[in-house]
Amino acid sequence: MSTQHWGDDYAHGAPPHVRHRRHRKWPWVLLAVVLLLAAGCAAIVVVLAGQSGKTVRVRYEVTGDAKGVSIAYSTWQDGAVVTQKEGPRDLPWRKELETTEFEKGGLLAVTTGKSGGTVSCSVTVDDRRPWTATASGREATATCSGF
Incomplete structure (x- = not known):
């Protein structure tokens, strides 16, 4: 039977060091920019469509x-x-x-x-x-x- 050595911290009751995956922020920023552009384009279309119906x-x-x-x-x-x-x-x-x-x-x-x-x-x-x-x-x- 083999035992794994987790270091001194584990020996004192602390769990082994767990690396957390770092979340990337740029996809969220890109998504926000795309949504803002889409909303801006939609607003322009609504304004122009409203003007075309005006006498x-x-x-x-x-x-x-x-x-x-x-x-x-x-x-x-x-x-x-x-x-x-x-x-x-x-x-x-x-x-x-x-x-x-x-x-x-x-x-x-x-x-x-x-x-x-x-x-x-x-x-x-x-x-x-x-x-x-x-x-x-x-x-x-x-x-x-x-x-």
């Missing part, structure tokens, strides 16, 4: 002395920005739309004809400060964009 009023206005101008402006249909065109036409010109699919990136561009003149465009989204631009000359373009 937005977009008012376009073109003034000036130019005759036979061409007008291109954005509308929002089925989640896409679509460009509508009108012209040649005389000024002033106004258009107002309401949409629930509004996304930034709209455009209003007005081009004078060969006879020239001056044109000014203005776009107002809801009651915010309007985007404006002016152009003068033959075949000059005033562009209001980024609204």
Whole structure:
């Protein structure tokens, strides 16, 4: 029969030295970071989804002395920005739309004809400060964009 020697501590009634496995913290930290990122992304999606259902009023206005101008402006249909065109036409010109699919990136561009003149465009989204631009000359373009 063999006996194991556990050292002097065991001889005095103390149990043999037991090594405890050290728990790694980095997997828990990584898990917490991933969960925070997922929660942040979910919050952004909820906020954006809430904005897409909101009705937005977009008012376009073109003034000036130019005759036979061409007008291109954005509308929002089925989640896409679509460009509508009108012209040649005389000024002033106004258009107002309401949409629930509004996304930034709209455009209003007005081009004078060969006879020239001056044109000014203005776009107002809801009651915010309007985007404006002016152009003068033959075949000059005033562009209001980024609204």
